[in-house]
Amino acid sequence: MTISTRACVLHAKEDLRLDAIAVGEPGPGEVRVRIGAGGICGSDLHYYFHGGFGTVRLREPMILGHEVAGTVDAVGAGVTRVAPGDRIALNPSRPCGQCGFCLAGQANHCLDMRFYGSAMRFPHVQGAFAEALIADATQCFRVGAGISVGQAAFGEPLSVALHAVNRAGALLGKRVLVTGAGPIGSLTVAAARHAGAGEITAIDIVDATLAGAKRMGADRTINVATTPEAMAEFEKDKGYFEIVFEASGSAKAVAQAIAVAKPRATLVQIGVGGETPVPLNLLVAKEIDWRGSFRFHEEFATAVDCIASGAIDVLPLLTETVPIAEAARAFALASDRTRAIKVHLGFA
Amino acid sequence: MTISTRACVLHAKEDLRLDAIAVGEPGPGEVRVRIGAGGICGSDLHYYFHGGFGTVRLREPMILGHEVAGTVDAVGAGVTRVAPGDRIALNPSRPCGQCGFCLAGQANHCLDMRFYGSAMRFPHVQGAFAEALIADATQCFRVGAGISVGQAAFGEPLSVALHAVNRAGALLGKRVLVTGAGPIGSLTVAAARHAGAGEITAIDIVDATLAGAKRMGADRTINVATTPEAMAEFEKDKGYFEIVFEASGSAKAVAQAIAVAKPRATLVQIGVGGETPVPLNLLVAKEIDWRGSFRFHEEFATAVDCIASGAIDVLPLLTETVPIAEAARAFALASDRTRAIKVHLGFA
Amino acid sequence: MTISTRACVLHAKEDLRLDAIAVGEPGPGEVRVRIGAGGICGSDLHYYFHGGFGTVRLREPMILGHEVAGTVDAVGAGVTRVAPGDRIALNPSRPCGQCGFCLAGQANHCLDMRFYGSAMRFPHVQGAFAEALIADATQCFRVGAGISVGQAAFGEPLSVALHAVNRAGALLGKRVLVTGAGPIGSLTVAAARHAGAGEITAIDIVDATLAGAKRMGADRTINVATTPEAMAEFEKDKGYFEIVFEASGSAKAVAQAIAVAKPRATLVQIGVGGETPVPLNLLVAKEIDWRGSFRFHEEFATAVDCIASGAIDVLPLLTETVPIAEAARAFALASDRTRAIKVHLGFA
């Protein structure tokens, strides 16, 4: 039976509409999901406020969103992984499973990736800010009845953080710095704590954001806009931090990260940006190991486990759940770092 | 018995003098070495032509040079490692052996390093472009009588190349790119070949330099100044090279390296530079692993072994050996990439 | 001022005496420590009940013990690391700091190691089951006033567990098995939990021991003596566990570990034994990565931090603290796995 639902469709910059969408029956191996909550991510904000980022541009109407969770509504033939009524987090990645990257365990680099709410390819891959959608069963991860859709919708951004931690290797007892304490930075604080980091320092330029990092387990937070001098001590003896997660994409943060990193430190770059000036001399002289971290792969399962077991509590980062009828207000709120960390859209 | 010798002392920018230096007897654990040949390195050229580099400035007269080889003249008490008459390559590094980095097997990051011919600390560490000097026995590495001092003087730059290869991890069967085919780049070609690289491409903007890389074992060389379009094919399917050695320090080469690197590629940064614009988006999206490589440590022994055994033939890179009396001409020649790859000073 | 103290000196198999020992003033860089508690370890039991293990034999009277904590009594010239009155855990390792292993960051393989209470060298290295002793300041790690000497004395065995975890690499989200749930096995459970393991199974042949592993964070415990069939499910699809810590040294456990390990699993061997039959075919066919883990190095600092911060609670493993006057009873208790996990000697 086809059901009538609404979805948040971006038609053009700042032109987001609640369009009616008919969602049919799930086919073999498919699942129909009633979405309950969806987190607004930086890329959603870029599409909404700027119509894209870098060379990626919105060229046709696209449903936004990729951080979602909900409840299984119906399952297609052969699906045993989930059953109607199950609360699930939804993995927005659908790699091809056949290219060289997929066969090398690096599906996040799939040459034919379909990722919810992305205008990187044309036709665009429609997103998940919708009351219902059809997904592959393999995208559905049960969280248990005791977990809210709001918690479960953190599965995706927590996967990003866990992937960054995996890119860093073992953290046990290590001195960790996180630069940029937004949702990803703060979830990385939590993920690093969970992975046994010895001490965790988070820096940012907004106090409200740093308060979030503190709630997620940072031992020390520094507002480098108001107290930049606090970083000087970490430059002594060639540097202090053994692992740095750069989650801001800011050139200043990159330079600061390299300045306070110990020789042979690993610097995991999560934040994106365009051409960014980098002190090449220091990168070389300290033999920094600077690794990009892009999305996630097997970490989605780990993220859901961490949320489901209570090992990582994500709720301290949830600022507000805004009904989709007020989506415009939600996007405005989500774009204001002084007021919001993570904003969710609530689906009826 | 003290001996009278001459040394190449830089008194100021372009003011290099052959000063008389008295060299005494070696003390316990020390060795007096008659230097035979010394390679002019990029840092020597910076001191000579610019009086320093970055924030490092010549503040007192300093003997230049750190790529040297010679013959043991006399040994102090307790020295068994070498004997008078032995031909040796001289390791210009003298780490403290006691700091945290030395005790972690990372002596190239020693907090109290003394490296020949360096104005990084004051008083400066005097260099090795001298007819004789006193060294610690541990700095002396026998090369065998069949190896010339000219070959042996490549021990230091080959160590730099081998260290870069070690920073990259296993190369067996891998597709390797070397950007910048000067002495270090070309020695890195040879080192990568020696480590079993599958195929090696070298790029540069000077044909004469690329010819050197070819002689050292590159399978393919590309002049990216005259045929930049040749790189396009390597950008397909997100990138081609699994390992890149960036040996130029040029922003353009860094961008090119990232563009043709495969996702999850390792990019070893050997070349130094100041603030360099980097395409952060690509670094993240491809999850590039960008590692600085600084000097060397245990690779000095490996380099000497490779030269002594004939596993790596360094002579195709030697442009000319210039008598120290003509040092100014040697420095001018060494600074002209169209005419010279490696220039040696010859000590009588 | 010299003080009179008593120490637990083993004169021969089962001949442990409380001998009077005079302890002088600490010299430069030294610290006099009043020992508060000392854990009895498997090697202590071997000396006590068998006079040694393998080829190592007691050849002269030796103070036993290396898992100790206490209070700083006096400090020698130049000591700033600790002050009188500080509660400390005492690192029983004193590597030479000069051999190739020490300079490679592998001090646990030091060629001239002095480790408390060890008859591996002659004269033996005296142990730390004494009311007071002189240590190097570098061996002393402050735990804070809120931590008991009983907790602090777990610093050493927890270091062993943390080192094993470090040998395994990153554990984040991984399926972990611990075979042998004695003190080291159970501390490894806690260390793996702290490092973010996804799920942890502990197996043993004694229920009381497994109860300890459960208290330290195991998700699942299996008594393989009473329910060996419970392991069969883990052999499906070539194996289940991604990381195994073998803490028993039993041939049966090794075979079981390899049977349930997934291809490419890492098997960290902590438990020791003599010639042990190993199914070589499976080791090869599954490409198991079997790594020995011996003592610890930088993990001592991490262990103390984990205890001091409360990140790891070690007390669930402490069975009883027995006054040194009843040392014989303490050793008997410690050797009975059905009654005891960790037994401490209490020093007045």
Place this chain on the structure above:
Amino acid sequence: MTISTRACVLHAKEDLRLDAIAVGEPGPGEVRVRIGAGGICGSDLHYYFHGGFGTVRLREPMILGHEVAGTVDAVGAGVTRVAPGDRIALNPSRPCGQCGFCLAGQANHCLDMRFYGSAMRFPHVQGAFAEALIADATQCFRVGAGISVGQAAFGEPLSVALHAVNRAGALLGKRVLVTGAGPIGSLTVAAARHAGAGEITAIDIVDATLAGAKRMGADRTINVATTPEAMAEFEKDKGYFEIVFEASGSAKAVAQAIAVAKPRATLVQIGVGGETPVPLNLLVAKEIDWRGSFRFHEEFATAVDCIASGAIDVLPLLTETVPIAEAARAFALASDRTRAIKVHLGFA
């Protein structure tokens, strides 16, 4: 057009017959190959002389063989990778491409692997000692017209050796020991040399075999049957070799390998055997990293490249090419280590 060919079919222990086999047209994506040469491997010998190994038993007639090369006879629809007339090495592995191991880049652990000439599954996977067969195009690797089928048939065993080297990580400048100098051991010598090993020692109990290792690049060979005392010097200072490849599967060799391995050495186990006694104490005390190495994956392409480019010359290991009509003699010869290293069957 179907062609009539003969194949070496093992009907029972020592009952090998040249049976007539009809080979049809290649289907889409398939290739018909005229086999030219096939190397007899240890597993072929086990099937032939013992009817199997371990629990694997011949249960129906099976064509033996998996080390083969030949010429493309005809290609099916859509095949562009090779063309009729191409000389190729044939990869005997056909992983499923869909299981978790295949998707993790570990296809050698495929849960549904089909490997030529293996009785591990039933019906058995027929082997490649046949005048012609149908293969998937992806199994075919062109070697170039200048390479003989005899050289190309080394593609498979060389892949095994290269995989072992990859399991060891970077070898540059390292001290390497190979225990067991049969075909795999000697090819591992060559592969280690190609990967830049510093020095390579091979040990065995047969002089003729050691001579093969020498021809493949070993610096030093030791007959441990006739001069066992020669190994003593390598046990000093806890051990000498940084990397050991154990290619014999003998308990004695394993014990010897561990005795002369340096602490933290990597010991790659290639040779198979049943329950093998292992000195667990040493494995732990030296923190040996003992890694199984099983078959190969991407190394097949590397092996073919090394043979095709001349980087590794395999012919010094080829003892004789025996016509299939004399297969029984070939198997007898191949089983005699004093007379043979690698024996090939020649197909008309």
